[in-house]
Amino acid sequence: MPETLFDKVWSRHVVAAETPDTPAVLHVDLHLVHEVTSPQAFAEIESRGLRVRRPDRTFATLDHSTPTLPADAAGERPYYTPASKAQVEALEANCARHGVSLAGWDSEDRGVVHVMGPELGLTRPGMTIVCGDSHTATHGAFGALAFGIGTTEVAHVLATQCLLQRKPKAMRVTVSGQLRPGVSGKDVALAIIARLGFGGGSGFVIEYAGEAIRSLDMEGRMTVCNMSIEAGARAGMIAPDETTVAWLKGRRHAPKGEAFDRAAADWLSLRSDPGAAFDAEVEIDGPAIRPMATWGTTPDAASAIGDPVPAPRDASGEKALAYMGFASGEATTGHAVDVVFVGSCTNGRLPDLRAAAEVLRGRKVKPGLRMLVVPGSEAVRRDAEAEGLDRVFIEAGAEWRIPGCSMCLAMNGDMVAPGQLAVSTSNRNFEGRQGPGSRTILASPATAAATAVMGVLTDPRVFLEETADV
Amino acid sequence: MSEPFRALTSKTVVLSQSNIDTDQIIPGRFLSTTTREGLGAHAFHDWRYEADGSPKPEAVLNRIDPAEHRILLAGANFACGSSREHAPWALLDYGFRAVVSTGIADIFTSNALKNGLLPVVVDQAAWDDLAAHPDQPVTIDLETSTIRRGNAAPVAFTVERFARQCLLDGVDTLGWLQARLPAIEAFERQKEAL
Numbered sequence: 001m002p003e004t005l006f007d008k009v010w011s012r013h014v015v016a017a018e019t020p021d022t023p024a025v026l027h028v029d030l031h032l033v034h035e036v037t038s039p040q041a042f043a044e045i046e047s048r049g050l051r052v053r054r055p056d057r058t059f060a061t062l063d064h065s066t067p068t069l070p071a072d073a074a075g076e077r078p079y080y081t082p083a084s085k086a087q088v089e090a091l092e093a094n095c096a097r098h099g100v101s102l103a104g105w106d107s108e109d110r111g112v113v114h115v116m117g118p119e120l121g122l123t124r125p126g127m128t129i130v131c132g133d134s135h136t137a138t139h140g141a142f143g144a145l146a147f148g149i150g151t152t153e154v155a156h157v158l159a160t161q162c163l164l165q166r167k168p169k170a171m172r173v174t175v176s177g178q179l180r181p182g183v184s185g186k187d188v189a190l191a192i193i194a195r196l197g198f199g200g201g202s203g204f205v206i207e208y209a210g211e212a213i214r215s216l217d218m219e220g221r222m223t224v225c226n227m228s229i230e231a232g233a234r235a236g237m238i239a240p241d242e243t244t245v246a247w248l249k250g251r252r253h254a255p256k257g258e259a260f261d262r263a264a265a266d267w268l269s270l271r272s273d274p275g276a277a278f279d280a281e282v283e284i285d286g287p288a289i290r291p292m293a294t295w296g297t298t299p300d301a302a303s304a305i306g307d308p309v310p311a312p313r314d315a316s317g318e319k320a321l322a323y324m325g326f327a328s329g330e331a332t333t334g335h336a337v338d339v340v341f342v343g344s345c346t347n348g349r350l351p352d353l354r355a356a357a358e359v360l361r362g363r364k365v366k367p368g369l370r371m372l373v374v375p376g377s378e379a380v381r382r383d384a385e386a387e388g389l390d391r392v393f394i395e396a397g398a399e400w401r402i403p404g405c406s407m408c409l410a411m412n413g414d415m416v417a418p419g420q421l422a423v424s425t426s427n428r429n430f431e432g433r434q435g436p437g438s439r440t441i442l443a444s445p446a447t448a449a450a451t452a453v454m455g456v457l458t459d460p461r462v463f464l465e466e467t468a469d470v
Numbered sequence: 471m472s473e474p475f476r477a478l479t480s481k482t483v484v485l486s487q488s489n490i491d492t493d494q495i496i497p498g499r500f501l502s503t504t505t506r507e508g509l510g511a512h513a514f515h516d517w518r519y520e521a522d523g524s525p526k527p528e529a530v531l532n533r534i535d536p537a538e539h540r541i542l543l544a545g546a547n548f549a550c551g552s553s554r555e556h557a558p559w560a561l562l563d564y565g566f567r568a569v570v571s572t573g574i575a576d577i578f579t580s581n582a583l584k585n586g587l588l589p590v591v592v593d594q595a596a597w598d599d600l601a602a603h604p605d606q607p608v609t610i611d612l613e614t615s616t617i618r619r620g621n622a623a624p625v626a627f628t629v630e631r632f633a634r635q636c637l638l639d640g641v642d643t644l645g646w647l648q649a650r651l652p653a654i655e656a657f658e659r660q661k662e663a664l
């Protein structure tokens with residue numbers, strides 16, 4: 001029987017098959033851990049006298065609670081609260097006790113968990129990857145089955161390297177045709193979510209296919225898969241191809257030499273067979289996608305920049321518009337923006353920073369507007385600095401910070417003030433996500449940078465065309 | 471390990487807004503904790519408190535006695551967003567034992583079931599009926615998998631069978647998985663030999 005990519009990866013990891021009474025026992029190849037969702041899991045296994053069963057398949061990083069300003073002369077880091085510091089220290093101690101490798105403060109590998117995993121080649125096609133974090137779907141860009149789990153399940157994986165899972169349904173989203181210049185992976189992601197609706201992917205693993213998806217680089221594919229959860233889906237996947245193989249070659253944890261060639265041959269076999277059945281199919285016209293931005297307080301409330309905000313469908317939609325201070329029928333491009341954030345596991349990678357820098361080079365951030373640029377990992381920071389991107393940002397008037405989740409979820413003290421309007425390259429525009437009372441517009445790095453220059457939400461093609469004309 | 475759950479009769483609290491996300495249930499800045507306890511104080515924090523920390527008198531969750539309102543009746547697509555298990559921990563610690571909606575996010579459902587917070591999905595008609603009678607006690611019976619308002623006709627709901635059994639019997643799922651370790655080890659030997 002023809003199988004989907006998802007079927008193939010799933011069946012390789014079934015230890016015990018699902019029955020009507022019991023879920024499948026699913027084996028996990030890679031368990032990524034961060035400081036926020038793990039302390040209670042370590043405590044749980046320790047209370048039972050258990051140890052991390054496969055420290056060789058467990059990798060930890062510090063990202064959510066970490067300050068993005070450097071330590072002071074005495075080496076003290078400017079933690080938001082003592083609790084943030086305690087959380088970081090708890091992970092350091094847990095990893096030390098259980099022999100788990102931690103990309104800690106002193107590591108040049110440290111980064112946002114979903115940026116770091118692929119960079120190190122920990123993330124590879126055909127794997128099952130879990131993390132106590134809903135954006136684990138990011139790793140699906142490599143043809144891995146990657147999904148977020150809760151802390152109780154983190155304890156399950158720490159103790160047994162397995163999870164109890166019912167097999168989700170399969171959806172294919174095909175984005176056909178070529179993308180227009182100036183349209184990025186983020187715009188594709190927002191267009192997909194706008195089409196599916198906020199809960200439209202609930203119960204599904206989504207395979208993204210089609211020419212427009214294939215044309216994305218790995219970073220763009222990660223952006224698309226990253227936001228699968230914003231349509232309610234458990235995971236997003238993209239079949240490995242030559243782009244995937246080339247990206248992985250030479251990564252630290254990727255196989256070497258002949259072993260790499262053998263692995264690559266296997267990876268390239270991981271694709272949906274012709275005629276494989278999906279429980280749902282959605283088609284999207286790639287060339288019709290324009291730079292996108294959100295106008296509500298859910299990520300599906302998105303449309304092309306400059307389009308009028310549609311009339312609210314219900315009371316919740318009305319509440320969202322009232323919160324944002326937008327009116328239906330108007331374009332949101334007239335509202336002064338206070339803060340621009342470039343970063344996160346959605347858009348904190350090198351090509352994202354390049355796209356933002358391309359717009360900012362030789363230009364200035366609008367006076368009074370605060371722009372924060374936070375690389376997704378130490379590797380991204382090193383590469384960006386080697387190219388001089390940090391100079392571009394700083395000369396334009398932006399702040400260049402050290403890696404972490406930062407203003408994506410605002411638990412490290414990097415916050416948008418109450419009532420302020422932010423344009424953010426992250427993935428969630430929920431009420432108060434970026435700080436109590438904060439208002440968030442989600443958009444691509446190029447859009448964020450164009451907005452920083454103009455002070456209002458701006459279609460970045462204005463600048464790109466200008467540059468091209470010169 | 472979760473407490474067993476068999477049946478519950480209680481008044482409901484209605485939060486009719488759809489798409490109540492996990493950042494509303496427990497904002498990110500309260501996730502800096504290394505224990506499960508005490509999160510109820512921050513449940514729906516920004517709905518319940520002003521920026522200066524004073525309680526909002528109009529907020530329904532500040533007006534009720536949580537001990538009498540163990541059931542949260544929430545709008546569609548409840549608890550979408552993050553995988554933070556802090557969301558069910560906060561709701562349980564506040565006093566809820568069940569959440570009723572027309573749709574509940576996947577990861578939250580899984581997390582809630584593991585902690586003894588029962589997610590109940592009903593159709594719109596049943597939801598509307600419950601929302602129209604917030605003061606009437608509602609009985610949720612997991613053994614029969616039905617929800618009933620007062621003496622109205624019971625409405626059936628489904629819960630994943632294994633999770634249901636675990637809740638009824640108080641089964642320890644980690645212990646259950648550990649009992650599969652011989653099969654897990656055999657699987658790994660076979661796979662890693664490849």
Ligand code: SF4
Pocket residue numbers: 063064112113114133135344345346404405408409426427
């Ligand atoms: S960058 Fe944002 S979405 Fe990504 S892991 Fe960090 S907090 Fe979560």
